[in-house]
Amino acid sequence: MLDLGCGTGRIADPLALEGHDVLAVDESADMLAEVQHARTLCASIGSLSLDTRFDVVLLLSHLINGTDGEELLEVAAKHVTGRGSVLVQRLEPGRDWRPGAVIQGDVTISLDSIRVSGSIIEATTEYVLGERSWRQPWRMRVIDDAELSAMTKRLGLTIELLDGAWVLLRPAT
Ligand SMILES: C[S@@+](CC[C@H](N)C(=O)[O-])C[C@H]1O[C@@H](n2cnc3c(N)ncnc32)[C@H](O)[C@@H]1O
Structure with a gap:
């Protein structure tokens, strides 16, 4: 994988x-330093060109919704075996963007300062852990089913399953 x-x-x-x-x-080498069991490679996804092909390629955490989303999906497509799968997590199209908070373990994660302009979403995510907090402003573009379909076609992938935020792709035969 x-x-x-x-x-x-x-x-x-x-x-x-x-x-x-x-x-x-x-x-991020700092992020990779926390990985304990998987093999690691510090590299930018966009420049990745490995000799190995993988049965499963994961492109999660809405990376596809960034400005270089199609480029990243292309890298995922290049690294999957002919009968393998690419699992993508995207921003859910049609989501009603509202401020709110969820608690995950010891961390409270909240969303505020939301601005929606067509397919562009700008917001800030705040993480609070005890006395400490971090704010991360972000800007992403929603990819609807029609755009996803066109994008996957260009990259030689077919959509196997589409479930809101979750997309399972396979190389076209
Ligand atoms: C929100 S974290 C999510 C990590 C993991 N997918 C998860 O679900 O827990 C996103 C990670 O993607 C990395 N990242 C973002 N863009 C990248 C790129 N172009 N190349 C390599 N890593 C990237 C960041 O450094 C960060 O560690």
Whole structure:
């Protein structure tokens, strides 16, 4: 498995512990330092060109909704085996963007300063852990089903499953 933009290994490590051979890729050495079980590679996804092909390629955390989203999906497509799968997590089209908060373990994650302009969403995510807090402003573009369909076609992929934020792709035969 290839986990593109793996962060601290939140997904890659449990998969490796289950016995999968996982290569976790991230451009942040600090994030990769937290990965404990998957193999790691510090690299920018856009410049990735490995000799290996993977049965499963993960492109999660809405990386596809960034300005270089199609480029990143192209890299994912290039690294999947002919009968393999690419799992993508995108911003859910049609989502009603409102301020709100969720609690995940010890961390409270909230969304505020939301601006929606067509397919462009700008907002700030705040993480609060005890006395400490971090604010991350972001800007992303929603990719609806029609655009996703055109994009995957250009990249030689077919849509196997489409479930809101979750997209399972396979190389076109
Ligand atoms: C929000 S974190 C999510 C990590 C992981 N996918 C998860 O779900 O826990 C996104 C990660 O993607 C990495 N990232 C973003 N763009 C990247 C790129 N172009 N190349 C490599 N890593 C990237 C960031 O450094 C960050 O660690």
